[in-house]
Amino acid sequence: MRYALLVQGGPYSRQAAHSALRFAEAVIARRHRLETVFFYHDGVYNAARLAAPPQDEPHLVDRFRALHEVHGTQLKVCIAAGLRRGLLDEREAARHGKQGYSLEAPFELTGLGQLIDAGLSHDRLITFSP
Amino acid sequence: MRYALLVQGGPYSRQAAHSALRFAEAVIARRHRLETVFFYHDGVYNAARLAAPPQDEPHLVDRFRALHEVHGTQLKVCIAAGLRRGLLDEREAARHGKQGYSLEAPFELTGLGQLIDAGLSHDRLITFSP
Amino acid sequence: MILHTLNRSPTESRVYRQALAAMGPDDRLLLIEDGVQGALPSLVRHFGELDGQLFALREDLEARGLAGRCAAEVLVVDADGFVTLTEEADKTVSWF
Amino acid sequence: MILHTLNRSPTESRVYRQALAAMGPDDRLLLIEDGVQGALPSLVRHFGELDGQLFALREDLEARGLAGRCAAEVLVVDADGFVTLTEEADKTVSWF
């Protein structure tokens, strides 16, 4: 089956992102296709490129990135939720006259319409909330 | 009196930061001295320098910055809570081998000991939680 | 005397019971943010007998369209009154 | 058939009542994260009669030291079983 996940909790503050990654691995182990992870609400913080957790803790940003690199999972970050919370890619940073950026590929800023699309076009959408 | 605030909620996701800023203005209007705002838990996200909220919404990062500029309030961000969540100043970014930074002056990364100090040495500590 | 603040509605979160359990006989409870819903006449019973010790923040009531719907026994204060409550209390504890 | 997930303990949050109210006769409820506390024998009564429809996630029970303390009527599944539940359900709704 084609799965999409919706992650709404920030890293470290709540278990949601941990649960989503554990579920993602189990989905893949059962030979489903994990096509999309959509980040909304505080879930967008999972795309913060400067996250520096202690070395004896899982690095959530890297774990999500690995889903993309190994399994081709698309990592979509709601642009409206991201901008409010300071998650900008280079293009948005330039558009808002800011130096630097806080979100990098393979995470991509997209509209909420892609969440609706994923929810209707994938076989399953599973949500992990804070 | 000498006041300290503890802000534990992120901007936009919860009202905590809005409530803290409203309270801060009322404290100052009553001629108290607002010496310190300490950011912990998701409160550290209030220091995200790239935050780009819609123009018809309050810009919380700027509002906190104004407390420092106008009233000399110190804006202290818990370093452990910040690093996990991707809030690094230039020094920490360099120390972790990362390009760019996500937190800028007058916000400053400090240890949790400063929260304990503020709680014991100021006349009042008021907490705003998510 | 301790000032306790509560930012959750008693319909959604049971943290109000923790706040009540931790209150001394002279302590005060201030409802803020989503907590002001507890000031509605049909919900205020969750707080039992807190005569003269139960407050709600006016600005948060107004933002939610609840300013005119408060139970009579709730003392409504504005942000300035909130600061006064913190001046009068030895310390303030946040329940969330 | 809908799979509902719940990540809050019934002692802290009343969201479990919303989940129960929204469940159809064949729906299933899976306790995850802090929700697994509801599988304790003294708390499982909050879920009423959910014979064969109440599940709890093994990994979250184990992380909390609760794996050996579950009520007998709770069906314990691991992450693989969680995926199976989502395969079998038409859709999954998250309560938090």
Add this chain to the structure above:
Amino acid sequence: MHDESMNGEVLVILRHAPHGSSWLREGLDAALVAAAFGRRVTLLFIGEGVTALVAGQGAGALGQKGTQPTLEMLAMYDIDTLLVERQALDERGLGTADLLLPVTTLAPPELAATLAAHPLVLNF
């Protein structure tokens, strides 16, 4: 009452009050986007979410705009199926006359049917 009009494609459940968190706003945004993309959208207000519909709301702390203006725009997006959990109104001493917009109230057994009838359910 359950009727055909409840059988939209996307059900957005709103369970949070205005101002206290961004859940209500973000849920409404999801509903508006779905509608803008031509999907039939149903809103279901349960628990504290029913307070989103109380008339006479204002701006929040620091002048943050609330969700009342968004609710008043729903008709422009052809979102006109607003379902409200009757019990949640009762518990708060509210009636439909206290609300901003016309709604359909649901008794408890109708909730499950509403969830079952929509292919996509988003719970905020």
Add this chain to the structure above:
Amino acid sequence: MHDESMNGEVLVILRHAPHGSSWLREGLDAALVAAAFGRRVTLLFIGEGVTALVAGQGAGALGQKGTQPTLEMLAMYDIDTLLVERQALDERGLGTADLLLPVTTLAPPELAATLAAHPLVLNF
């Protein structure tokens, strides 16, 4: 029982379970730092927080380390006043024998006295 040993300078109230959120960890961090700076620290576990003390915890999802190792280090920081709300244990069918560490249980009227006795109260 309320006695002098409860009258530390810093009271840290822990109300959240391990793993589900970072509140417990961040509350314990605040306690350890206060103790490391030479303050007398009291821990008070109420509500769901009492589950932090259940024996036999493991790592969390993805191997995230839990808070049990931190709790086992408390004595090294001279944090030895661990107060637990008796009702919270009862509600969960737990007894002090189920817990990792020796604790003092408090009846409801003792909670307020504990808060009053500490100059600084941090509630997590």
